[in-house]
Amino acid sequence: MGVKTISLCMIVKNEEKYLEACLKSVKNKVNEIIIVDTGSQDQTIDIAKENGAKVFSIKWNNDFAAARNFSIKQATMDYILVMDADEYLDENVDLQKVLTSEKDHYSIRIKNELSSGGSIFHPAVRLFKNFIGLQYFGKIHEHLNVDRPTSELSHEFGDVLIHHIGYKDDVVVEKEKHNRNMKILLDEVETNPTGYNLYNLGNQYKANEQHNEALEAYKKAFPLSKDRLYINYLLYNMIDCLRILGRTKEALDVLDASIESFPNHTDFYFMRGRIYEEMAYYKDAEIAYKKCVELGEVKLLQTLDGVGSYLSYIRLGHIYIELGDYSSALDMATAALKSNRYHMPALKMYLELLIRTNVPNVKIKENIKEIFPIASFEDLKHLVIVLSVIKSPLLQEFLDQYNLKVSESVLGISKLYSKNYMESYRIWKGNGLESDEYKDVLLLSFLLKNNDLEYKYKSSLNLSKKEWKLVDKLIYRDKVDLGKISEELEDIIVFISKQLIYLYEDEHFNYLFNIIAKGTSSLKIKFSKMLMETGFTQNAQQVLLDFYVENQTNKEYVELLADTCYKQKQFNEAISFYNRVTELSKDYLSYEKMYRTFEKLNNLEGLKILTEEIKRLFPWALWVKQPKC
Structure with a gap:
């Protein structure tokens, strides 16, 4: 058998940003680099030559197959590996080990990395014998003629992984x-x-x-x-x-x-x-x-990538969160992290659930050491990003512990949520805002009873003049009658209330609580949902009960009240309210919630009747059609 020689064959154009990383990934793994340039006007050719490539230039004629075929015609080694400049070979790949089987061609895995942080895998024939007449066809998404009718070529899936970054949004736009x-x-x-x-x-x-x-x-x-x-x-x-x-x-x-x-x-x-x-x-x-x-x-x-593991665990986690089952959701977030510790949504869900279930920061830090031990700078960077997104007071602790230099934006967040309000004010006073920080700066203004920073967030909020006057009154703790306000202002008020809970700012929270109690049903619903999310289900229930009479025909209001009963294991009361919801609207989720409640009560008769009702009303529901074990 012996060692097989390999030619890397590529076609390129204006790839100075990506080419060097690609060529470095194949260093000492290929014997020859063939690069066909189709009209680069940057440093692509120079980079190719500096990395030992044989460079050929051809005129581009909108035909990828023709360019590929020209490139492989220049190859002189036993096998050909085909890559693009925006790809790189995984560091663990052993091409010689793959080629011991001496197949004519090999399908390998391409990992297409997406801007979302996810990835899509697909197989492709990228490694094949030279001098056996294989050629590309198709002007775009070209592929080898390995399945020609007269072909008796040998094939197998090779243990080779190529990473492709060309589907990331910024690269796609750029090219x-x-x-x-x-x-x-x-x-x-x-x-x-x-x-x-x-x-x-x-x-x-x-x-x-x-x-x-x-x-x-x-x-x-x-x-x-x-x-x-x-x-x-x-x-x-x-x-x-x-x-x-x-x-x-x-x-x-x-x-x-x-x-x-x-x-x-x-x-x-x-x-x-x-x-x-x-x-x-x-x-x-x-x-x-x-x-x-x-x-x-x-x-x-x-x-x-991840459909059979971390992505499905995360989706299950979201379902359990919607149903108020934070324990099961935490199990799913943990399973997702064990499957892929670098999946940022999994770490975010895990830490948010610890916060929601009122786990002390000291304990959360211990959990982080166990579930996400920091073994590299990349680990630390990953963790800091998530702590910044969820606005954790632990962010400042990690910045101090590792003496990290971060942007003024991240620093402003870290100072605010570690309750160093004046330092946060000083940072934002001298810097512009990024992304959604306007809510955080508005929270800071409320905490400091100072609207000096209003000009910083005013352009980010689509509020009326009347609502801006209400904002100022809230900041300075004046008497306020909110009346009917926009959804945007409702969301801001609920956001501030939520952060006040996490910051243990009881006096400020109680002021807003009294304002919200006189607000609209819409605001009360949002506020009560937030109280449930933060572990104050009993308080949420009390708010809803206090104004139930005037809202008993509001389906969303009644359903939320039923949810508070379920969460507190008041199952008979929950059934009563869910029944009321189904009278107001034939909404599937209400029936499913009622079914789960009957399960908790072990009410077999109720389950039987409800199953038949769901079958009749909701033909898309599959689970009610499954035979019971």
Whole structure:
């Protein structure tokens, strides 16, 4: 067998930002670097030559396959590895170990990293023997002719991972990939309307958020693609377009058919969970996400990373939070972190739930050491970002402990929530605001009874002149009759109230509490939800009961009151209020909540009657149709 020689073949244009990282990732792993430049005007060629590449230049003619074929024609080694400049080889890859099987070509995994922090995996033939007549075809999304009818080539999946950052939003915008790709794809589909080309056209429309056009392309691609490896993701994207367009019945119909054809493809169950969660059919969503965890990650097909682990755990956590089950939600956040400790939403959920359940900061810090031990600067950076987002008083402790230098923005947050108000004031007095900090600065103004910083946040808030006068009165603790106010001002008042609880500023909180008690039902509902979130369910219930008579026809008000009863294990009272909710509106979630309450009471007769009612009223509910074990 012996050592196999490898040529890295690339086509590039204006890749000075990414090329060096790509070439460094293959250092000592390939024997030859072939770079074909299609018209760079930056330092791309110089960087390539500095890293030992053989550089060739050709004129670009909107044909990726032609450029690829030119590049592989220059290769002189046993095998060819194909990469793009915005990719890099995973440091743990051992190409020689893969090539011991001496296959003609290998499918490897490409990890497409997204701006959201997530990633999508897909397989592609990127490693193959030289001198056996393999060529690329397709002007865009080009691929090798490994499946030609007369081919008897050997193949296997190789243990190779390539990271691709080209789908991150900033890179896509910078390269204007959408416009370039769309033009080529439309020309290609017109001359060669294969399933693969139509599928890629649909993907491009979907990336452009043109979901109707994407759906039509997918529909045309489907009958031509039934035996192709990408069929699962074609169906997944088709369902997602229907979901986004609000065509729920069609989405579920296609989803059911897809699961029947591919019963072990985790992504379809994740999509089912997502659709049902958005409809607040939480029992069905819960079943779907648990099925995802049972099936695990998809290995050899295109897939969304985490559907069989941390993403499903996080979605389950959100469901349990909505249902007020913080203990189960915390279990899910913990499971997600164990599956992927760098998934920021998981760490954020974990820490927020500790705060919501009134765990002392000292204990939270101990939990952090256990669940997220800091072993590198990247770990510390990750933690500081999350602590800043959730506005934790621990942020300042970690900044002090590690003597970290952070932006004035982060410093302003850390000083405010560690109760160093004057230092926070000094920082924001001399600096501009970022993102949503206007709420924090408004909170600071309220705490200091000083509106000096009003000009800092005024442009960020869409309040009327009358409402600005109310804000000033609140800051200076004047007598205030809020009357009917905008949702934005309601949200600000509730935000300030919530932070006052976490800051233990009782006097300031009591002032706002008395103001809110005279406010509208809408404000009381938001305020009561916040009290429940922060562990003050009994107080929330009292607020709602005090004004129940005038709000007994308000469905949201009555349902929230029922939720407070359930949370405090007052199950008979909860049933009474949920019954009232169903009289006001035939809303599915109210029936599901009532069902969960009957379960707590072990009321078998109530469960039987309610099951039949749900079957009759809500045909999309799957769980009531399942046979009981």
